[in-house]
Amino acid sequence: MPPARRARFDRMLRPVHRWVWGDFDRRVRKLIAFAEVEGDGGRDILRAAELTPDPLLRRLYLAHAIDELHHADLFRQRSAALLQTRSTRVKTLFNASPLPGGHGLDDLRIEGEPDHRLLAFLHVAEKAAAGRFAIYRDVVDDDPSTRAVFEEILRDEVFHMNYTYTQLARIAPQSHRRQVWLARASRLWKRYVRVAVAVADVLGTMILTIQYFILMPPFAWLAKRAQRREPRGWIPISRDRSDSPTSAY
Numbered sequence: 001m002p003p004a005r006r007a008r009f010d011r012m013l014r015p016v017h018r019w020v021w022g023d024f025d026r027r028v029r030k031l032i033a034f035a036e037v038e039g040d041g042g043r044d045i046l047r048a049a050e051l052t053p054d055p056l057l058r059r060l061y062l063a064h065a066i067d068e069l070h071h072a073d074l075f076r077q078r079s080a081a082l083l084q085t086r087s088t089r090v091k092t093l094f095n096a097s098p099l100p101g102g103h104g105l106d107d108l109r110i111e112g113e114p115d116h117r118l119l120a121f122l123h124v125a126e127k128a129a130a131g132r133f134a135i136y137r138d139v140v141d142d143d144p145s146t147r148a149v150f151e152e153i154l155r156d157e158v159f160h161m162n163y164t165y166t167q168l169a170r171i172a173p174q175s176h177r178r179q180v181w182l183a184r185a186s187r188l189w190k191r192y193v194r195v196a197v198a199v200a201d202v203l204g205t206m207i208l209t210i211q212y213f214i215l216m217p218p219f220a221w222l223a224k225r226a227q228r229r230e231p232r233g234w235i236p237i238s239r240d241r242s243d244s245p246t247s248a249y
């Protein structure tokens with residue numbers, strides 16, 4: 001999706017983001033989920049720093065990994081601080097977020113990935129994160145501490161977005177734009193597969209429920225009718241039968 005259209009799309013979704021972040025429980029859960037994604041992303045980028053043969057990229061990946069691990073700490077501390085203000089409990093009907101998360105680093109694969117593919121993936125993920133965190137910062141204006149966390153993290157994400165693109169252009173000057181498009185297409189495909197799995201899950205549940213209420217009643221009725229035709233009590237065994245009732249054969 002072109003950046004201008006994406007920005008317009010995100011603006012349209014702003015009321016939904018406000019609704020998601022407006023609930024205390026959802027806010028805490030989102031922060032905890034972000035802490036996990038940032039921490040996992042930080043560890044993966046640390047692994048990338050170990051594997052890259054490029055000394056400059058190794059330094060940059062290391063700084064990037066430290067930033068992501070710091071973000072994980074910030075999100076975790078903020079969620080813990082919010083939890084201390086009052087105990088959370090599931091009180092809303094719908095407690096999850098219908099929108100994708102901020103970072104997208106959970107799709108990151110390091111092993112066997114060349115630097116140009118990794119940098120393209122990171123650039124796309126960081127750009128998405130910067131856009132999302134800017135929205136989250138604006139919609140939590142009732143909570144200055146959470147807003148400050150997003151403000152701080154947003155600055156780092158913008159740096160990550162820029163350095164990944166600059167380095168991609170350095171190591172793949174001929175193909176860096178194509179790499180970014182490929183990374184964007186791969187990300188969209190993964191999103192589509194996730195949505196398709198979720199839709200298939202809902203449809204499967206609906207079809208099984210409909211089957212239960214439409215197909216089961218006739219069989220239940222037939223079984224009850226057959227039961228009524230069965231004689232009650234003990235049934236005498238005919239004298240013609242010679243096999244023992246206690247024998248297994």
Ligand SMILES: [Fe+2]
Nearest residue numbers: 038068071157
């Ligand atoms: Fe981050």
Ligand SMILES: [Fe+2]
Nearest residue numbers: 126156157160
């Ligand atoms: Fe980042």
